[in-house]
Amino acid sequence: MKSSKNKVLITDDDKAVQKTFSIGLEKAGFEVKVAGTGKEALDILRGNYFAPDCIMLDIRMPEMTGLEALPILREKFPLIPVIMLTALTDLEIAVDTMRKGAFDYLTKPVRMIELVETIKKAIRYRWTLLENERLMQENREYQRSLEKKVEERTRELFLAYEKLKTTNLETVKVLAETIEAKDPYTRGHCQRVRLISREIAVNLDIEKEKIELLEYSALLHDIGKIGIPEAILNKDGSLSEEERNIFRMHPVIGERILNNVEFFKPCLPVIRNHHEWFNGSGYPDQLEGEKIHLLARIVAVADAFDAMTSTRPYRMALSKEKAIDELARYRETQFDPQLVDIFIENEIYSILSEY
Ligand SMILES: [Fe+2]
Structure with a gap:
């Protein structure tokens, strides 16, 4: 059975000291082990068969002195207090050992009552160290469990956000289809504008979040057509000035409709300005150049190309080649020239063959 007695390791090369200390301490209820040198003390501790609650360490010993053993003990066994034993002549050194981590020192000859009291004090100190260590360990475990919880929660939030994005995209698609339902000539137009816009953005190395925003905006760019009379939208022939103003x-x-939904707010400049011209002669704000939101400039190119290559009430579809010529012709006047170049050079128009 494991002993419940407090254990003391006496480290002293003096046989008389070993004997008197052993007898005295055992009488006082301690379990005692003796080491003749610092090295022997370290061997006992490393051997793990005697785990002392307190170590007595003589300063002057052969092989390994107490002064040499102290820093090793402090480093390897920081929770075991060390009491230095010293001769009167070494008092200064003894005081210095306390600065180096000894718990206390006793001057030989040591009175037994003083020895026992000092050891008891050292052991009480060890208990507070152990208690601190336990609390710190508990704290570390608590911290780890918190971190794990935060990680889990972040993951859950991420998944919820991804789900929300999918739902939003579904909603946006439904909205886009309502525009197309009103204007059968534009069937699939919003989806194609989305695909072309995304391809241009990918070639521009735009970051992922902005591309998502661009896709929503491209799908919704004409949502405002819901508010335009069908007679104007589907008119077979050119519009009067008044009708054109209404169409414009x-x-x-569109901006007004989406302004009510927080999620769509970042799309608003794209919706509002997809008909601006690069030279400032578009509508509704006559913005020019880079004052037009980059994503609106992208949608403008994609929208124009798809509109030209689709049949409309007032004209037949243009061929791909003719539509590309037109984009090139209006490079710099209507469109951002860099975007037209990207569209043509990367043959982005070819992605529509599947649609
Ligand atoms: Fe439009």
Whole structure:
């Protein structure tokens, strides 16, 4: 059975000291082990068969002195207090050992009552060290469990956010289809504008979040057509000036519709300004150059190309080649020239063959 007695390791080369200390301490209820040198003390501790609650360490010993053993003990066994034993002549050194981590020192000859008291004090100190260590360990475990919880929660939030994004995209698609339902000539137009816009953005090395925003915006760019009379949208022939002015309200109406939904707020400049011209002669704000939101400039190119290559009430579809010529012709006047170049050089128009 394991002993419940407190254990003391006496480290002293003096046989008389070993004997008197052993007898005295055992009488006082301690379990005692003796080492003749610092090295022997270290061997006992490393051997793990005697785990002392306190170590007595003589300063002057052969082989390994107490002064040499102390820093090793402090480093390897920081929770075991060390009491230095010293001759009167070594008092200064003894005081110095306390600075180096000894718990206390006793001057030989040591009175037994003083020895026992000092050891008891050292052991009480060890208990507080152990208690501290236990609390710190508990704290570390608590910290780890918190970190794990935060990690789990972050993951859950990420998944919820991804799900929300999918749902939003579904909603946006449904909204886009409502525009197309009103204007059968534009069937699939929003989806194609989305695909072309995304391809241009990928070639521009735009970051992922902005591309997502661009895709929503491209799908919704004409949402304001909901507010335009069908007679104007589907008119077979050219529009009167008044009708044209009404038609040209669709970017502003679109902005107004989506302004009510927080999620769509970042799309608003794209919706409002997808009909601006690079030279400032577009609508509704006559913005020019880079004052037009980059994503709106991208949607403008994609929208124009798809509109030209689709049949509309007032004209037949242009061939791909003719539409590319037109984009090149309006490079710098209507469109951002860099975007037209990207569109043509990377043959982005070819992605529509599947649609
Ligand atoms: Fe439009």
